[in-house]
Amino acid sequence: MLKEERHKIILKEINLHNKVLSTDLSEQLVVSEDTIRRDLNELSEQGLIVKVHGGAMGKTFHYPFNGQNQVYAQEAKQVIADKAIGLFQKDMLILVEGGTTIMEIAKKIPPDLKATFMTISPQVALTLAEHEQIDVITIGGRLAKNAYVHTGASVIYELANIRPDLCIIGTNGISPEGGLTDTDWEVVQVIKAMIRSAKKTAVVSIAEKFNTVQKIKISDWTAIDYIITELPPDSPVLSAYSGKEKPVLL
Amino acid sequence: MLKEERHKIILKEINLHNKVLSTDLSEQLVVSEDTIRRDLNELSEQGLIVKVHGGAMGKTFHYPFNGQNQVYAQEAKQVIADKAIGLFQKDMLILVEGGTTIMEIAKKIPPDLKATFMTISPQVALTLAEHEQIDVITIGGRLAKNAYVHTGASVIYELANIRPDLCIIGTNGISPEGGLTDTDWEVVQVIKAMIRSAKKTAVVSIAEKFNTVQKIKISDWTAIDYIITELPPDSPVLSAYSGKEKPVLL
């Protein structure tokens, strides 16, 4: 295997999981860990990755492997992503928003899933494009600087003309009284349009955002079909959200 | 076996597997490894492949950009970016395509420039969004997996409804006879629409792509307003493109 070939695989791996372990790569690529380390050093010198003890990480998030809070959030998002992927079926049209949790979902899509994804996030679009079988359609518009998603009237207009099977959104606050809430008015308008257009809507959110309220309301929580967190559905934190016909807790 | 014959087979092989080993080719084509190496060097000089230790690889274009340590190309793109930025003025509506050269331009935009950029590339959109003063609008559509730009009828339709002051495109081939040419039909359709919509069009391209011809034609080179390369305008390589009223060589 060529050195550059390994480099590409390593970059792709980091792109997909945001981290790599030297030991894993050594097995996967059937070379010594020394060689992997040398590869990682080269890629790091080129500024493409960030080397850390035990492996390497992507450039965007350089927190160490064991930085308590973020590690928990990171792992929580993996659990959420796995649950969300369970909703996907062949030939679905799936509309997804942006945000770190949805990025994790985009990375973990099974390689054999054939489906069409639409998104308002350039980052998610690029990540989805890594999967050969996935057809990616970006809904364009003005790029909101804070949230890195497309917003504005044109996006809402586009959304009115599609009918996705499933829509996946993130949120910054969920509470029994306040419903789903977020911080950015422009983004909220788009999310509302996404919910309107889709047959079913799933909210993905790590548990720490539960029972918090942000400034702008997206919808009542009963308007949602699925709520996905890293906790088991019967967790006490979620008790306030069960009982009704909708949503289903996953 | 003729040399050109080997070259075609090598290119085909790289197209298929994205890599070739000198040893394999030597066996397959029944020539010495020295000859193969010379072949690979030639193809590499023509910019068709990337030579690496042990063989060669295709010129893929990954996300995030995998720096093939092409120091020259990188520096050339810096020069090109500086020249391109000279065309930008306050409050312009500037339409840009995708590709590595245009990414460099997106990175180098002066922090005090207030302008609106539209792009068909998610990568470029994200890079532009780093600049506080720049308003970024993505033209959405189906994301072409190879070029990482949005393509399709909807993009062309959108382009028909805007009138940018300036449009900046890349190209894979420019020659006096063939004009501007590229490799992907879908992408070419979009570029043609971009040129139609814009008041002025600038082509950015490193000099190695000059006097080469790709499969699909974009337009005649005289239809372009500015040609930007890393070379000075009076360079011999560019002599075939000067003299007419358009384009201006920068």
Added chain:
DNA sequence: TAAAAATATGCAAATTCATGCAAATTATTC
């Protein structure tokens, strides 16, 4: 603090490479 894991460094073997040169092939000129 001690054990374990990961790392950097030097080194040697294997492979790959660039270069010069002569033979073979191809193109050009008369």
Added chain:
DNA sequence: GAATAATTTGCATGAATTTGCATATTTTTA
């Protein structure tokens, strides 16, 4: 068609690169 020039090719040589291992050092974990 023959002679000449230009190009292409294979081989030999030494240089450069890559890789795995051994060892000493640093970092992490318990």
